[in-house]
Amino acid sequence: MIITIKYLCKYRLNFAQNYVFSGDKCFNSKTNREIKQVYNNGSIGYNINGKFHSLKSLKPKLEKIPKKEYCPF
DSSP states (O other): OOOOOOOOOOOESSSOOTTEEEEHHHHHHTTTEEEEEEETTTEEEEEEETTTEEEEHHHHGGGEEOOOOOOOO
């Protein structure tokens, strides 16, 4: 039996564009894995590229995923 779950991702990080957000979940689009939310030094956040970023610092760095991106080919 195979169960498939689809998430519609609306936002991504402007400094690491392979990390996308769908509601309250974070995913790495290169590895197709969900990134776990962690608690570190009294703040909640995610480990992005091996470095901890709190939700407070990530919120201003979110951008909407554009419908079309520039492709030179």
